[in-house]
Amino acid sequence: MSESGAVTQAVWTNWSGKLRAPDGATIHHVRSEADAAALAAATGAAGRRLRVAGAGHSHMPLVPTDGVIADLSGLSGVISTDAATGRAWVWAGTPIHALGRPLHEAGLALANQGDIDRQAIGGATATGTHGTGRTLRNLSSAVVGARLALASGELVDVSATERPELFPAVRLHLGAVGIVTRLELQLRPAFRLREQGFVAPLAEVIDRFDELATANRHAELFWYPTRDRAVVKVIDETDDEPEYPLGPEGRRCAWSYEVLPSHRDWRHSEIEYSVPAEAGPVCFAAIRELLARDFPTMGWPVEYRTLAADDVWLSTAYERPTVTISLHLPAADDDGPLFRAAEAVFRDHDGRPHWAKVHHLDGRSLAAIHPAWDQWWAVRDSMDPAGTFLNDHLQAVRP
Ligand SMILES: Cc1cc2nc3c(=O)[nH]c(=O)nc-3n(C[C@H](O)[C@H](O)[C@H](O)COP(=O)(O)OP(=O)(O)OC[C@H]3O[C@@H](n4cnc5c(N)ncnc54)[C@H](O)[C@@H]3O)c2cc1C
Numbered sequence: 001m002s003e004s005g006a007v008t009q010a011v012w013t014n015w016s017g018k019l020r021a022p023d024g025a026t027i028h029h030v031r032s033e034a035d036a037a038a039l040a041a042a043t044g045a046a047g048r049r050l051r052v053a054g055a056g057h058s059h060m061p062l063v064p065t066d067g068v069i070a071d072l073s074g075l076s077g078v079i080s081t082d083a084a085t086g087r088a089w090v091w092a093g094t095p096i097h098a099l100g101r102p103l104h105e106a107g108l109a110l111a112n113q114g115d116i117d118r119q120a121i122g123g124a125t126a127t128g129t130h131g132t133g134r135t136l137r138n139l140s141s142a143v144v145g146a147r148l149a150l151a152s153g154e155l156v157d158v159s160a161t162e163r164p165e166l167f168p169a170v171r172l173h174l175g176a177v178g179i180v181t182r183l184e185l186q187l188r189p190a191f192r193l194r195e196q197g198f199v200a201p202l203a204e205v206i207d208r209f210d211e212l213a214t215a216n217r218h219a220e221l222f223w224y225p226t227r228d229r230a231v232v233k234v235i236d237e238t239d240d241e242p243e244y245p246l247g248p249e250g251r252r253c254a255w256s257y258e259v260l261p262s263h264r265d266w267r268h269s270e271i272e273y274s275v276p277a278e279a280g281p282v283c284f285a286a287i288r289e290l291l292a293r294d295f296p297t298m299g300w301p302v303e304y305r306t307l308a309a310d311d312v313w314l315s316t317a318y319e320r321p322t323v324t325i326s327l328h329l330p331a332a333d334d335d336g337p338l339f340r341a342a343e344a345v346f347r348d349h350d351g352r353p354h355w356a357k358v359h360h361l362d363g364r365s366l367a368a369i370h371p372a373w374d375q376w377w378a379v380r381d382s383m384d385p386a387g388t389f390l391n392d393h394l395q396a397v398r399p
Helices: 033-045 100-105 121-126 167-171 202-206 209-215 277-294 336-348 363-369 373-383 392-397
Strands: 007-009 026-029 050-053 068-071 078-082 087-091 143-149 155-159 179-186 192-201 218-224 229-238 253-255 268-276 302-307 322-330
Touching (some): 033 155, 033 179, 121 179, 143 167, 202 218, 202 229, 209 229, 268 336, 322 336
Parallel strands (some): 026 068, 050 068
Antiparallel strands (some): 218 229, 268 322
């Protein structure tokens, strides 16, 4: 333990257990914004690297560093809500599951959520985490303001009106701009959802999926290749009273924050690409062909979701309506052969990889598929010229 008592030797691993911080890293449990600012300044001055950890659910090595890992779990909770604007300030270390009730009590809710709610809101927004819904954007799109500690030790507020030149780079930032201490989120009035799930042969539902995705607020398809069956979930707004105890996934009716998250306890690794919406069906067909031909025993689910276009620089849905397709494997397996083969298919369909899931793209390839790549790096570099907030993974893709 150091003099401050806040620094311990690292034993940081990610959720799947596949990633681990190297020996020599230290973890700092951030206690306040002043602590975050001082940590950033001291780490920068010492010439060490600094990465922030959310809940460690990323499959890409975004967090590991041999420098300092700032654990933000101590900065948690809702700071303030504003019913008139439908906005709220929240601490960046807040787990998404801890946002639901306090926001609900203020009459507010996130417009959408991903498959699970275990991530920190700071981590989820940093990587473009999304749910499903043709008209719904990812969580980074909900970021309308942020406060962060820069490597200089300065605490800055950014939004469309405060330091607006920094704002586009901070909405989805990969942990590379500073320690984000708080976020302002655009929410919507609290709402209830009814979820319906059914299982059907893939052939019966794949041609109907487009129709389901148009007719319902949310639609999601999980295909289990070796059984050639698909689990389909559709979710819509309802005025029905909540039904407690909550049913199993696929049969819930309650408030949005109670219905949208599910449990994904099986430790897995995952690859996910976003393709233009119109390329979704043909890309999915190509993935099916690949699995039938080269990986006939792969029984883990392939997930198919939709996502609205947005204006977030590094978003995988930047300026294009999107379909996301993901493949899973047990965490203990070597995901290389399957994920690389799937990645080639995704790339043939103009795919952009999820920042937090497995991909193998170099900087040149990322620059080619992200129109705002160079702009993002220019703003990032202006905020952190010495590269304190980079690690080996990000340094390797730097222009
Ligand atoms: C079981 C499971 C289900 C998932 N489901 C979905 C899904 O439905 N949709 C989807 O899009 N993704 C999904 N993901 C991916 C997940 O949402 C992302 O990996 C997300 O980034 C995880 O958030 P985290 O809090 O664990 O962040 P971490 O993995 O800890 O960190 C992610 C990034 O955020 C940075 N960061 C975190 N907090 C801060 C902060 N306060 N300041 C600065 N930088 C910060 C880190 O440095 C890192 O770069 C899933 C992952 C798992 C394991």
